[in-house]
Amino acid sequence: MLRRTMPTLMTVRGSASFRATALFRPRSVLLLADPAVPEAAIIAANLAAGGFKGRLHVIGMAAEGLEPAESVEALPEAPDLAVLCLPPAMLEPAMAALAARGCFAAVVPVAAPDLAAISARTGVKALGQGSFGLCVPRIGLNASLAHIQPANGKLALVTQSAALARAVLDWAAAEAVGFSHVIGIGGNASIGFAMALDWLARDAETGAVLLDIRRIRNRRAFISAARAVARTRPVVAIRAGGRSADASGIGDAVMEAALRRAGVLRVSGLEDLLSAAETLARVRPRVGGGPDSLRGDRIAIVTNGIGMGHLAADAVLAGGGRLAQLSPETLAAFQLLLPPDWQAGNPLSLGPGSGPQLAEAATMLAALPEVDAVVALHAPAPQDGGEVAAEAMIAAARTGGQRAAPVLVSWAGQATAGPQRQAMARAGLAAFETPEAAVRGALHLAKDRRNRAAAAELPSREVLEVAPDRASVRRIIEGARAAYRRVLTEEEGLGVLAAYGIPTVPGRRAGGAQEAADAAAMLGFPAVLKVLSPDLRHKSEVGGVTVGLASAAAVKAEAEAMLARVRAKRPQARIEGFLVQRQAARALELRLRLGDDAMFGPWIGFGYGGTVADLAEDEAYDLPPLNLALAGQLMARSRTARLMAGYRDRPPVDQAAVADALVRLSQIAVDFPEIAELTVNPLFADSCGVLAADAHLSLRPEDEPGVLAIPPFPAELTRSWQARSGEVLTIRPVRPEDAEAHGEFFHTLAPEDIRWRFFSPLKELSPTLTARLTQIDYDREIAFVATRRRPDGREETIGVSRLIRDPAEPTSAEFAVVVSRSMKGQGLGRHLMERLFEWGRANGVRDILGHVLADNAPMLAFVRALGMTVKRSPDEEDVMEARLVL
Known part of the structure; x- marks a missing residue:
C-alpha cells in the first residue's frame, strides 16, 4: 500500500546541521590552509587540477586556480565542504567559524589529536584525522593527497591508509580502472566507515567497494552499513596489522566472521585486494543458473599452451574451486577447434599458433550452463598473432550478455604481452599477468557470490524457542559479584548452562575427600573428580582432573592425592573443594566458546574439544545472535564437521543437538552482556545428543558494557x-x-x-x-x-x-x-x-x-x-x- 518495492530513504534537512550530500556531492569547496603545513600545497594543486565543476576558495595561502578570501565570514556563501590543512591548535577555531557560517562537513588530512571532541563541540563532522582526503572524479573533486588524478569509474575505495590509497590509485592508473569515490577515513575519529558506506549504498554509480580497515569505531553501525552495500554490489575488505596486533589470530578470524555476516569478502593482502579489484571492477557473475551454480566456482580453462593450463588447473584446485565438468557433447563440439591428434578436455588446450581462436573458444565455454567462469590463458608464441588474439578477446567481451559466464584473461609475459594486456584492460577486460592471478580473480568472484548469498539466505521457519531460567542465572552472577569474584566456579558455570537448557553432566560439590567419596557413591561409577579453584583455568595441567574412578574408596584416595599434587604445584591457588561427576560415555569432544573481541565485541567459537583443543587449531567463528541456520553454517566451517558425520566405528553425532547448544549459548550472550567469557569444554556429543562436562565463565568489570555487533531480536x-x-x-x-x-x-x-x-x-x-x-x-x-x-x-x-x-x-x-x-x-x-x-x-x-x-x-x-x-x-x-x- 505504501512506497516502492524497497522503501526510499529520504533526508529532512535542517538549516544548521551536517548533510552527507555536502560532503560527497559538494557544490563549493574551501581550503583553509597554513602554507607551512606540507599537505596544503598538495591538496591545493589537486583541487585546481581536478576539474571541479563548483566554486573553489582558499584562505591562508595563495593557490593557483582557487579564489582567495580573507576569512570564512567574508565568503560570498557558505561552502559545502572545507579542507583543513592547519596546525592542531588552529583546528577548533576554524571549525567553530565554519559552523557559524553554516558549513558542517570537513576533511582533516593533518594531525588532530582531539578531532572527535572538537567535532562534538562544533557540530562539524570531518574525515580524519590524517585523512587521505576525498576524491569524487565524476564531479572533478580531488581534495586528496593523491600523486595522480584518479579516473572516473565504478570502483569505490574507503581507506584509513594514505599509503595504501596511493598504491591502489597507481595500480588503477596502469590498469585503466576508474573510481566513483576515494574516501580517506584516516583515524576514524568523526566520520567513519558507516557513513561512507551508507552513502555508497545509495550511489547508483558505484559498482564495487574496496575497504581498508584498521579500526572500527561503531561496530553496529559498520556491520549494518556494510550489509546494506553488499546487498547490491561486491564489497572487498583488507586489514593490515591484524595478525601482528593479535598473534593468536582470533581477532582476524572474528573480523572475517563479522564481514561474512555482512556479505563482505575478506582478502589477506595487497596482491589479493588488487586482484579482487581487477575482477570486481570489470566482471559480473552470470544471471540465473541451476542450483549447482550457487557456489560459482566451476571454472573452465582454455589456453594456447597446455603447461599454462596445468598451472591454472592446479591453482583452481588448490584454491578450493572446481574444474567444470564438460559433457561429452560439449567436448565433441570443441574437438573441431583442435588439431587431429589433440584431445578436448578441461583445461582445453588449442595448441601453439591458436591465439586468435582463444576468444571463440572462451565465448563458447561461457555460454555453457555448467560453467561459472572461464579463464583464458595466452602465452607468446612465434607467429601466434598475439595482437590479433587480444583484439578478438576484446570484441568477444563486448558481445557477452548477463547470462554468459564471465571471462578472465591471463596474458603472460611483458615485452609483447604487456601492451596487449593494457589494451584489454582499457577495453574493460579483467586481464592478469599470470594464470594463478586470473584463477585467483575467478575464485574471488565465486567467494563474493557465496558470501553475499549466505548473508541473504532465507532460513526455514523453524525457530528454537529458548525459555531459560534467567532469574537463576542472575542469582549466580549476583552471588559472584557479592563475593567480589569475576571468575565463576565450574559448578556455577554449569548451572548457567543448565538454566539455558544445555544438558550437563550430573555432579555434586564436595568439601573434602570423604564427602567426595559419598557424592560419587550417590551419582554412580565410573566417576570423575575435579579440584575446584578460581585460580586454576586448566585444572588438568596441575593434576586437578581424574577420570575412571571405579569405587568410593578410589575417589577418597584420589581426592587426598589430588589435593597434595595441586598444593605442591600451585601453592598460592585457593582450593574450594571438589566437583564429583558421573563419567560420561564415550563421545566426540567439542569446545564451544563465547569470547570478546576489541573491535567486534562478543563472538562464538566452535571446534574440536578436550585437552588438545588449543593444539588442534580447529575453531570456526561467528557473531551472536545465532539462529539454527547460522549455527549449522558455523559447524560446517570447522574441520570437526567431518568427524561429526561419523567415521569408522563412530556413528554420526546428533548435529541438531549441537546446533541447539550453540543457539542457547548465543542467547546467553544476548541476555547477559556482563559475561566476558564462557567456555564449554568438553561438550560430549554422540548420536543421542550433547552433554556439557565443564564450563569456565568470567564476568566483565561492572562498569564495562558488552555490546553485540549485530542487534538481537527484540x-x-x-x-x-x-x-x-x-x-x-x-x-x-x-x-x-x-x-x-x-x-x-x-x-x-x-x-x-x-x-x-x-x-x-x-x-x-x-x-x-x-x-x-x-x-x-x-x-x-x-x-x-x-x-x-x-x-x-x-x-x-x-x-x-x-x-x-x-x-x-x-x-x-x-x-x-x-x-x-x-x-x-x-x-x-x-x-x-x-x-x-x-x-x-x-x-x-x-x-x-x-x-x-x-x-x-x-x-x-x-x-x-x-x-x-x-x-x-x-x-x-x-x-x-x-x-x-x-
Whole structure:
C-alpha cells in the first residue's frame, strides 16, 4: 500500500546541521590552509587540477586556480565542504567559524589529536584525522593527497591508509580502472566507515567497494552499513596489522566472521585486494543458473599452451574451486577447434599458433550452463598473432550478455604481452599477468557470490524457542559479584548452562575427600573428580582432573592425592573443594566458546574439544545472535564437521543437538552482556545428543558494557492484541525465519493491494526482496508482523507495518503498512501504525513520512485519520506524501 518495492530513504534537512550530500556531492569547496603545513600545497594543486565543476576558495595561502578570501565570514556563501590543512591548535577555531557560517562537513588530512571532541563541540563532522582526503572524479573533486588524478569509474575505495590509497590509485592508473569515490577515513575519529558506506549504498554509480580497515569505531553501525552495500554490489575488505596486533589470530578470524555476516569478502593482502579489484571492477557473475551454480566456482580453462593450463588447473584446485565438468557433447563440439591428434578436455588446450581462436573458444565455454567462469590463458608464441588474439578477446567481451559466464584473461609475459594486456584492460577486460592471478580473480568472484548469498539466505521457519531460567542465572552472577569474584566456579558455570537448557553432566560439590567419596557413591561409577579453584583455568595441567574412578574408596584416595599434587604445584591457588561427576560415555569432544573481541565485541567459537583443543587449531567463528541456520553454517566451517558425520566405528553425532547448544549459548550472550567469557569444554556429543562436562565463565568489570555487533531480536516488543472480532493475535518484530510466511502472506493480498504497497504489480516476492524485508537491522528499522496460529501449529502472517530510519538523518523515517483482506475493518492497521509511532518515539524519530499512490483513496483516508498531513509529491504527480511529526 505504501512506497516502492524497497522503501526510499529520504533526508529532512535542517538549516544548521551536517548533510552527507555536502560532503560527497559538494557544490563549493574551501581550503583553509597554513602554507607551512606540507599537505596544503598538495591538496591545493589537486583541487585546481581536478576539474571541479563548483566554486573553489582558499584562505591562508595563495593557490593557483582557487579564489582567495580573507576569512570564512567574508565568503560570498557558505561552502559545502572545507579542507583543513592547519596546525592542531588552529583546528577548533576554524571549525567553530565554519559552523557559524553554516558549513558542517570537513576533511582533516593533518594531525588532530582531539578531532572527535572538537567535532562534538562544533557540530562539524570531518574525515580524519590524517585523512587521505576525498576524491569524487565524476564531479572533478580531488581534495586528496593523491600523486595522480584518479579516473572516473565504478570502483569505490574507503581507506584509513594514505599509503595504501596511493598504491591502489597507481595500480588503477596502469590498469585503466576508474573510481566513483576515494574516501580517506584516516583515524576514524568523526566520520567513519558507516557513513561512507551508507552513502555508497545509495550511489547508483558505484559498482564495487574496496575497504581498508584498521579500526572500527561503531561496530553496529559498520556491520549494518556494510550489509546494506553488499546487498547490491561486491564489497572487498583488507586489514593490515591484524595478525601482528593479535598473534593468536582470533581477532582476524572474528573480523572475517563479522564481514561474512555482512556479505563482505575478506582478502589477506595487497596482491589479493588488487586482484579482487581487477575482477570486481570489470566482471559480473552470470544471471540465473541451476542450483549447482550457487557456489560459482566451476571454472573452465582454455589456453594456447597446455603447461599454462596445468598451472591454472592446479591453482583452481588448490584454491578450493572446481574444474567444470564438460559433457561429452560439449567436448565433441570443441574437438573441431583442435588439431587431429589433440584431445578436448578441461583445461582445453588449442595448441601453439591458436591465439586468435582463444576468444571463440572462451565465448563458447561461457555460454555453457555448467560453467561459472572461464579463464583464458595466452602465452607468446612465434607467429601466434598475439595482437590479433587480444583484439578478438576484446570484441568477444563486448558481445557477452548477463547470462554468459564471465571471462578472465591471463596474458603472460611483458615485452609483447604487456601492451596487449593494457589494451584489454582499457577495453574493460579483467586481464592478469599470470594464470594463478586470473584463477585467483575467478575464485574471488565465486567467494563474493557465496558470501553475499549466505548473508541473504532465507532460513526455514523453524525457530528454537529458548525459555531459560534467567532469574537463576542472575542469582549466580549476583552471588559472584557479592563475593567480589569475576571468575565463576565450574559448578556455577554449569548451572548457567543448565538454566539455558544445555544438558550437563550430573555432579555434586564436595568439601573434602570423604564427602567426595559419598557424592560419587550417590551419582554412580565410573566417576570423575575435579579440584575446584578460581585460580586454576586448566585444572588438568596441575593434576586437578581424574577420570575412571571405579569405587568410593578410589575417589577418597584420589581426592587426598589430588589435593597434595595441586598444593605442591600451585601453592598460592585457593582450593574450594571438589566437583564429583558421573563419567560420561564415550563421545566426540567439542569446545564451544563465547569470547570478546576489541573491535567486534562478543563472538562464538566452535571446534574440536578436550585437552588438545588449543593444539588442534580447529575453531570456526561467528557473531551472536545465532539462529539454527547460522549455527549449522558455523559447524560446517570447522574441520570437526567431518568427524561429526561419523567415521569408522563412530556413528554420526546428533548435529541438531549441537546446533541447539550453540543457539542457547548465543542467547546467553544476548541476555547477559556482563559475561566476558564462557567456555564449554568438553561438550560430549554422540548420536543421542550433547552433554556439557565443564564450563569456565568470567564476568566483565561492572562498569564495562558488552555490546553485540549485530542487534538481537527484540523479544521484549512482542505483545498480544485483540481484534474487534475478539480474536487475539500476536504482534511482534519480524525475524529471518518469517521468510516463508512472508511469501504466503504476499499471495493472500489482492492485486490492487500489491500495487498500492509496492508501486508495481508484482507477481512474486523475490528471494532478495524477501531477505530485505525479513532480515532487518533492529537499530535502524522495525517491522511488526501480526500473526495467528494455524491448526497445523504454524504461524500465519496477516499484517505488516514497517518503519525505516534514514541513516543520514536518524530522526527521520519512512513507513509502510499492509494487512490481509480478512483483517480489514478490525483495527489492525491502526494498531500496527501505533506500534511504529511508539517505537519511533522511543528511538529518537521525530518525523515520519510515507508515500501513497494518488488513487489509493482508502489509504489516504486512513493516514488522515491518524493525524497525518497529506500533500502531493513535488517529484511525482501520481504520488501523495503523508507526514507526521511525532
